Every structure is written in structure tokens, then in C-alpha cells.
Amino acid sequence: MRHPLVMGNWKLNGSQQLTADLINGLRDALADVQGCKVVIAPPALYLTQAVAAVEGSEIGVGAQNIDVNLSGAFTGETSAEMLKDIGVRYVILGHSERRTYHHESDELVAKKFAIMKQQGLIPVLCIGETEAENEAGKTEEVCARQIDAVITAQGVDAFKDAVIAYEPVWAIGTGKSATPAQAQAVHKFIREHIAKQNSDVAQQVIIQYGGSVNDKNAAELFGQPDIDGALVGGASLKADAFSVIVKAAAAAKA
Numbered sequence: 394m395r396h397p398l399v400m401g402n403w404k405l406n407g408s409q410q411l412t413a414d415l416i417n418g419l420r421d422a423l424a425d426v427q428g429c430k431v432v433i434a435p436p437a438l439y440l441t442q443a444v445a446a447v448e449g450s451e452i453g454v455g456a457q458n459i460d461v462n463l464s465g466a467f468t469g470e471t472s473a474e475m476l477k478d479i480g481v482r483y484v485i486l487g488h489s490e491r492r493t494y495h496h497e498s499d500e501l502v503a504k505k506f507a508i509m510k511q512q513g514l515i516p517v518l519c520i521g522e523t524e525a526e527n528e529a530g531k532t533e534e535v536c537a538r539q540i541d542a543v544i545t546a547q548g549v550d551a552f553k554d555a556v557i558a559y560e561p562v563w564a565i566g567t568g569k570s571a572t573p574a575q576a577q578a579v580h581k582f583i584r585e586h587i588a589k590q591n592s593d594v595a596q597q598v599i600i601q602y603g604g605s606v607n608d609k610n611a612a613e614l615f616g617q618p619d620i621d622g623a624l625v626g627g628a629s630l631k632a633d634a635f636s637v638i639v640k641a642a643a644a645a646k647a
């Protein structure tokens with residue numbers, strides 16, 4: 394039995410005020426909700442504040458990126474060890490925005506994934522095809538390649554207690570979500586691809602959908618058997634919309 398995970402990726406948005414208000418709003422709205430793990434991923438600068446503000450609640454805190462090194466002469470970076478030190482447990486890895494704007498390769502992302510596992514942290518590996526790749530019928534090929542980079546380097550067991558977020562690039566921030574059937578087909582492919590190596594790992598790995606998830610379309614997405622939650626961008630910046638998404642996941646997977 395997989396427990397759903399709904400995670401909010403704030404990207405480069407927020408302030409001290411928003412962090413305080415949003416976490417207060419979520420604590421109120423989600424106080425009685427059970428059966429769905431909730432994690433918020435604010436910008437690195439607000440992580441310490443967020444960790445303190447969620448204390449005593451079930452809300453977890455994640456980061457949006459790490460460096461491949463744990464410490465040393467790497468100006469401007471943040472390490473997995475430091476995140477662990479302040480109480481962060483999850484990190485989003487290989488988001489398409491980092492792959493595009495920071496040229497992160499499958500191999501680099503796999504190295505970051507390995508560091509997360511070594512530190513006992515939970516990687517949230519983002520995969521997904523661009524619009525052009527989708528139109529060229531390459532969705533499965535791209536997802537398999539991005540997953541195989543981790544399997545080749547670390548073996549399929551690396552996905553034990555890890556999270557995959559399928560985020561078709563064409564659905565991110567566009568308001569054009571994949572349909573539940575489209576997303577389910579890719580999630581099923583991802584699970585079967587991992588099952589070729591180890592069916593137990595495939596059955597327990599959390600596969601989130603991401604890309605224009607909102608309070609209106611969440612319930613139908615979570616109704617699909619292989620969609621185990623969501624990685625939410627825009628709608629995670631509003632406590633009311635994000636809470637509706639969390640409640641939809643808890644209800645769908647109860």
C-alpha cells in the first residue's frame with residue numbers, strides 16, 4: 394500500500410511573510426487530514442523558517458536542489474548535509490527548469506540522487522518529456538532514459554523509499570495538465586519499467602504527477618491507480634488551493 398505524497402514546489406517565489414502565512418494556513422486547513430503526506434519546498438533562504446514553522450505538525454519540508462558536493466570550495470552552493478542539519482528531509486532533483494536553465498544532465502542528477510541516498514534523505518526525481526519529444530512519440534524513451542541514469546549508477550534498489558515525479562514539460566506552468574488517462578499511461582509505463590528490474594521496488598515507489606495540477610483537476614488525477622500524489626507549482630502558493638489538492642489525494646487513496 395502506497396501512501397500518497399503531495400509536495401509544493403514554490404520555485405523562486407515567496408518571502409518571510411508568505412512563508413509564515415502559507416504555513417499557518419496549511420496547519421489550520423490540514424489539521425484533521427490523514428492519509429496523505431504533505432511536504433513544502435520553499436526557496437533555500439526560507440527553509441530554516443519553514444522547518445521551525447511546521448514544528449508539531451505533520452507537514453514536512455523539502456529543498457529544490459543540492460550540489461553534488463557535501464562541502465568545500467563550491468561558492469554559492471547548498472549541500473545535502475547542510476539541509477539534513479537543519480531538518481530538511483526531501484529534495485527535488487532534476488526539475489526540468491534546472492535541466493533547461495542550468496544544463497543538468499541525467500548523469501549529474503543521478504549523482505545528486507546518490508548523495509541523497511547516502512545521507513538518508515528522500516530524493517524526488519523529476520522526469521518528463523518536452524512538447525517536441527511528446528509529439529515525436531518519445532515520451533516513454535525519455536522517461537526510461539532519465540530513470541535508467543539512476544539505475545545504471547546505483548542499481549534499482551536506489552528507488553526504495555524514493556519518489557519519482559512525472560512532469561511533462563509541456564504541462565508545467567501552462568494550465569494545460571495531462572489528462573488523467575494520459576498521465577496514468579505514463580505512470581504505468583514507469584512502474585513497469587522499474588518492475589523489469591525489481592517488482593517490489595516498483596510497487597512501493599511513489600510516482601507523483603506534476604504539471605498544472607490545481608484544486609479542480611486533482612481529484613480526477615488521483616483517481617488513477619498509478620498516480621500517487623502530485624508535485625504542485627503555482628497552486629502550492631495558495632493555502633486554500635493546496636489544501637484542496639491534499640484532501641483530494643487523501644480521499645482518493647483512503
Ligand SMILES: O=C(CO)COP(=O)(O)O
Nearest residue numbers: 402565566604605626627
Ligand atoms: O513544475 C511544477 C512542479 O515542480 C509544476 O508547476 P505548475 O503546477 O505551476 O504547473
